[in-house]
Amino acid sequence: MCGVFGIYGHEEAAKLTYLGLHALQHRGQESAGIASSDGRQLKLHRGMGHVIDVFSQRQLEELSGVHCIGHVRYSTSGASALRNAQPIAINYSRGSLALAHNGNLTNADELKHDLEELGSIFQSSSDTEVIVHLVAKSRQNSVVDRVADALSQVKGAYSLVCLTEDSLIAVRDPLGIRPLCLGKLGDSWVVASEPSSFELIDARFIRDIDPGEMVIIDGRGVTSARPFPEASRRTCIFEFVYFAKPDSTLDGVNVYEARKNLGRALALQHPVDADIVIPVPDSGLPATIGYAEKSGIPFEMGLVRSHYVGRTFIEPEQSIRHFGVRLKLSPVADTLRGKRVVVVDDSIVRGTTSRKIVKMLRDAGAAEVHMRIASPPTQWPCYYGVDTPTRAELIAATHTVEEINQYITSDTLAYLSIDHLVHAVLEAQKTHQQGLIEQARRSSTPPPPAGNGANGEGAATNGQLASSKSGSFRLPVHGQALNPTAFCHACWSGDYPIKFTPTLNKEQLRFLHL
16 A cells, blocks of 8 residues: 655646645555656655655755656565665656556566566566566557556556656556546646545545546646556455545545444444444544444544554554554543443454453453454455455454454454445445535536446547647546445455465565665
């Protein structure tokens, strides 16, 4: 899970990219980077840590230019090191290029081996560098065709932004696993992993970029291409459970409403007699609101989170994760003492965090602790951009629900089923569309067409472009509504939409200080 941002044609492009990345900080906290273009050359700055620590005022001023892309990272492929920070920028025979990528390539090791056999030299262990080499080696003429040629050879998940001296390209993989959206700020165009980053810079959300779509922004305006064979959508449903910010709306689904629906469904599927219901903050908060609403059990904040500690799920070292629970959460003893407590969390991975939380609540005086999880048991690793452990480390892969309950020492434990989860997300999509229709009715403005599998006016068919001058171009609407089969839930079901054999990537050379 990473975050990407791009802006084309703004005098303060670097500063706006900085703000956009700040709004995407929840998607990666290990490193950050910005590449800029003034129309003639690219400039790049990357560093380890949070956005606010990586960029100073002077560094932002040095990133001169009116076009920028940026990236926040947490490592899914490659070590947590500066050499793997993005964007990756290169000079090659056709000019300069910078690329930032959210996702994970499942055939990266195979492609890297083939490229090395042909003489390519890799400076990082990130799968993103594979894409850069494929672009540089492509026999196609234009940079757009080179990027399309490179991506036609990769498998896996990618939502990426690419910057040249005079153009910005945004691409979403054919399955639409990771999110990507398009917005506008005055006469400038912006792209981002989530539309919540548009709010901070006062940009207007235009639409989600469709699976398999390439959006090209340059001096001619905006063009849209679909250079890849059409595939069945498989959007990562865990985006709605945990990854995305609650104030984002992705593919027509308001994340906050979806998470409240998860809690409502959980209360119906697994009721329990209790005095209070509390969240594991912050990710479990919306689901807890929904649980309390549907069950009638009073909502309380029984745990208080320190916001000066990163989210434990996206920190890569297990040793940090163990210590982070007590560093991050504090019980409210007066609220918990003598109470039968329902605790709502988004997921259980290894079980160590849940075990410590239950112990913490009992030590604070809770009479009973009932764990309710707003997603199914995580039994399979994700190979599409999430740093989940190996299957042997996933507690649900080797233990029954009752065995997990005994391990974490709760009184009862229950998970939301896949069917209930999918239904909850689809209901949020209906609610969002109904809200748009009602808003349009009040303002006498026609609502955006609901996704029905067809493209709107100005949309591109496979291999074709739709273009016009910026400002008059009517962009294709979101073309495919989500349905029960449109999600990837492999981490719960083991049903991987892209079949492959995981390989162990062994690096012979290890950089200690890069």
